Amino acid sequence: MRSILIDDREIPLDKEGFLRELDDWTPVVAEQLARAEGIELTDAHWEIIELLQQFYREFELSPAMRPLVKYIGQHLGAEKGRSIYLMQLFPPSPAKIGSKIAGLPKPTNCL
Amino acid sequence: MTKRLLALCRQAPYGNALAREGLEAILAAAAMEQVADILFCGDGVFQLLPEQLPADIEQKSLQRNLQALPVFGVEQAFICSKSLAQRGLDIDTLVQGELVLVPVDDSAALIASYDSVLSF
Amino acid sequence: MTLHIVSKSPFSSTALSDCLDAFGDGDALLLIEDGVYALSGRMAEQPAVKPVYCLAADAAARGLQIPASVTAVDDAGWVALCTEHNPIVSWFK
Numbered sequence: 001m002r003s004i005l006i007d008d009r010e011i012p013l014d015k016e017g018f019l020r021e022l023d024d025w026t027p028v029v030a031e032q033l034a035r036a037e038g039i040e041l042t043d044a045h046w047e048i049i050e051l052l053q054q055f056y057r058e059f060e061l062s063p064a065m066r067p068l069v070k071y072i073g074q075h076l077g078a079e080k081g082r083s084i085y086l087m088q089l090f091p092p093s094p095a096k097i098g099s100k101i102a103g104l105p106k107p108t109n110c111l
Numbered sequence: 112m113t114k115r116l117l118a119l120c121r122q123a124p125y126g127n128a129l130a131r132e133g134l135e136a137i138l139a140a141a142a143m144e145q146v147a148d149i150l151f152c153g154d155g156v157f158q159l160l161p162e163q164l165p166a167d168i169e170q171k172s173l174q175r176n177l178q179a180l181p182v183f184g185v186e187q188a189f190i191c192s193k194s195l196a197q198r199g200l201d202i203d204t205l206v207q208g209e210l211v212l213v214p215v216d217d218s219a220a221l222i223a224s225y226d227s228v229l230s231f
Numbered sequence: 232m233t234l235h236i237v238s239k240s241p242f243s244s245t246a247l248s249d250c251l252d253a254f255g256d257g258d259a260l261l262l263i264e265d266g267v268y269a270l271s272g273r274m275a276e277q278p279a280v281k282p283v284y285c286l287a288a289d290a291a292a293r294g295l296q297i298p299a300s301v302t303a304v305d306d307a308g309w310v311a312l313c314t315e316h317n318p319i320v321s322w323f324k
Contacts, residue, residue: 055182058175058178058179059176059182061171061176063179063182064142064183065142066141066142066144066183066184067179067183070182070184074182117318119320121245121249121322121324122324129324152249153249154245191252194252217255218252219253219256222255222318223232223233223255223257223258223318225318226317227318228233228318228319230320230322230324
């Protein structure tokens with residue numbers, strides 16, 4: 001089974017690198033999950049991660065691309081609510097990679 | 112021409128998987144930029160009762176999931192007036208959020224206006 | 232217009248009554264599988280619902296007579312109904 005090691009604690013992942021236990025998520029875990037995707041987290045990443053988690057609390061599901069773009073636009077303005085912006089932060093698939101780093105379940109309808 | 116798709120949702124939430132599958136189908140169609148609408152009738156209207164707390168039966172709140180429809184591009188949901196009346200429900204007591212509930216008296220005409228109807 | 236297909240007994244499921252609530256002028260109703268148990272009385276109470284079709288093999292298998300007001304169809308007839316109507320709504324539970 002895949003896992004990451006943080007402070008000597010082994011955190012299990014599924015075969016696509018999503019957390020098996022959503023309660024395992026911490027900012028440090030996020031940084032390590034991001035690094036595995038070749039992403040160094042900046043403030044621009046963190047504000048999206050926080051909104052992904054807010055999306056999940058609000059709707060109890062992980063977003064697909066189109067709703068993610070719309071949701072980010074509603075909360076951070078049209079400049080950031082664009083797929084090209086999110087694509088630069090979380091390539092190559094912002095809904096999936098962003099959800100993974102934010103500790104959300106795999107989007108079931110991430111088409 | 113875009114095909115117009117209607118999901119006919121007749122089942123109460125939680126007792127079986129159909130209510131969730133209907134929602135998933137609509138979310139998937141909407142994510143693919145299809146014209147996808149939803150009609151709640153029969154026990155399906157129970158999906159819209161407010162304050163569903165299904166954590167103790169280890170399920171996700173379908174009512175919360177339904178509130179995601181507008182952000183997926185589905186701004187309104189049709190709801191059969193007769194089914195509400197049969198169950199002693201008033202549309203004003205159902206979930207109020209971004210999703211606009213549109214009461215339907217003539218579901219036959221509504222159904223006939225779609226290219227495809229999926230039953231759940 | 233719409234083809235409604237009902238496959239559950241009206242005595243164990245709301246499929247038929249939900250369907251009849253959504254039945255419009257020009258629509259057609261096809262009874263298949265346990266839906267054919269509607270032939271034992273229930274359809275006679277619904278003179279407004281026509282035309283009504285019934286899959287002959289399903290009625291015969293269950294020992295049901297098809298009344299004169301209902302048209303018996305075989306599989307080819309079922310396919311023909313599907314090509315003549317749009318949309319098709321399956322009331323299966």
